[in-house]
Amino acid sequence: MIILFSLIVGCSYPGITVYEYDGRQITVNFLDKDSAFEYIQNSNYSERMNRLNISLRLDEDLNSIDRKYEVKTHEKFIRENIKDWDGYEKHIVWGALENAIEKLETFSPALIPDTLFFINTSMRLEFNAFFTVNKAICVPSSVVWPLLFGSLIEKKIAHELFHIYSRYNEPKRDSLYAIFNFVKADTIIAGKALSTKMINNPDVHSNNYVLSLEDISCELKNLFLVVKLNEPKYNNNRGAISFLGATNIFDFFDGHILELENIGDNSFRVKDSISVNSYELAKIKANFDEVCGSLSSDRFFAEEILAESFTFGYLTLEDSDLLEDCTTQDREKLQRILKIIRGY
Numbered sequence: 214m215i216i217l218f219s220l221i222v223g224c225s226y227p228g229i230t231v232y233e234y235d236g237r238q239i240t241v242n243f244l245d246k247d248s249a250f251e252y253i254q255n256s257n258y259s260e261r262m263n264r265l266n267i268s269l270r271l272d273e274d275l276n277s278i279d280r281k282y283e284v285k286t287h288e289k290f291i292r293e294n295i296k297d298w299d300g301y302e303k304h305i306v307w308g309a310l311e312n313a314i315e316k317l318e319t320f321s322p323a324l325i326p327d328t329l330f331f332i333n334t335s336m337r338l339e340f341n342a343f344f345t346v347n348k349a350i351c352v353p354s355s356v357v358w359p360l361l362f363g364s365l366i367e368k369k370i371a372h373e374l375f376h377i378y379s380r381y382n383e384p385k386r387d388s389l390y391a392i393f394n395f396v397k398a399d400t401i402i403a404g405k406a407l408s409t410k411m412i413n414n415p416d417v418h419s420n421n422y423v424l425s426l427e428d429i430s431c432e433l434k435n436l437f438l439v440v441k442l443n444e445p446k447y448n449n450n451r452g453a454i455s456f457l458g459a460t461n462i463f464d465f466f467d468g469h470i471l472e473l474e475n476i477g478d479n480s481f482r483v484k485d486s487i488s489v490n491s492y493e494l495a496k497i498k499a500n501f502d503e504v505c506g507s508l509s510s511d512r513f514f515a516e517e518i519l520a521e522s523f524t525f526g527y528l529t530l531e532d533s534d535l536l537e538d539c540t541t542q543d544r545e546k547l548q549r550i551l552k553i554i555r556g557y
């Protein structure tokens with residue numbers, strides 16, 4: 214470990230640092246407020262959010278029928294919630310990144326990107342979560358100040374680096390998702406009514422994956438994971454905030470498993486009946502839990518299941534005791550994930 218550090222040569226100038234190690238380079242760019250806004254805007258981040266998603270982030274009911282107004286309002290909100298980096302915040306994030314690079318270098322070097330951006334966000338931008346935009350990791354700096362959270366930031370960075378890797382390596386992503394029974398489809402038609410109710414996750418690159426699981430009679434079903442707002446719960450708790458002062462909204466999201474109808478040409482449509490019946494659902498959920506094992510607690514998005522599983526493997530580098538709770542199936546899955554990322 215110490216040897217790797219001695220191989221890293223940092224050449225710093227404002228905002229950008231080029232790291233050279235072991236014949237490779239990583240250019241790390243801490244974007245200032247204006248550059249960060251431009252970076253996010255160029256990624257069409259707002260265009261990909263529908264009215265419900267923008268309203269939730271703003272914590273405001275948008276009733277306008279003017280789509281351009283919605284996008285503009287969201288962009289204004291983004292601009293207001295991006296910050297310049299201060300030296301201390303950069304220092305903490307740097308330290309966490311160095312630790313992550315050091316471990317990834319042996320564990321899964323493919324996850325170390327050539328170029329990486331960091332964007333400093335307020336706690337409101339994405340519900341105080343870390344998230345990615347293209348090759349940028351957005352860091353809610355409220356979690357940076359307590360030094361105690363240093364290792365948390367490193368874990369988050371490893372998790373977000375997985376999202377960036379998955380974004381730019383689609384064939385690998387498909388193979389990784391398949392480990393958890395998610396199969397790539399050409400099209401999934403959710404229908405307008407359902408689409409307006411679906412919650413976006415900026416780290417999810419595509420919704421075109423079919424979850425293939427057996428139902429109660431051991432018949433293979435084509436299923437679709439959807440996250441929707443639990444409106445009664447949300448409305449009853451409107452304005453609830455976490456101890457850090459951010460809107461605490463994750464409790465108001467519900468995961469749904471919907472049945473798909475195969476309409477040919479690797480295309481699917483959400484069945485009119487909307488949901489599999491509850492008896493089947495219990496069995497499907499149990500099967501889904503079994504597939505995920507103890508590697509991930511996320512049941513909302515294939516991308517997050519993979520990112521969590523990868524991060525679990527990453528954490529075992531320092532704490533091999535974590536593997537003690539794993540089943541043989543979990544260990545095999547971890548090996549398959551690493552094999553695909555390493556390419557051997």
Ligand SMILES: [Zn+2]
Pocket residue numbers: 372376416517520
């Ligand atoms: Zn994630």
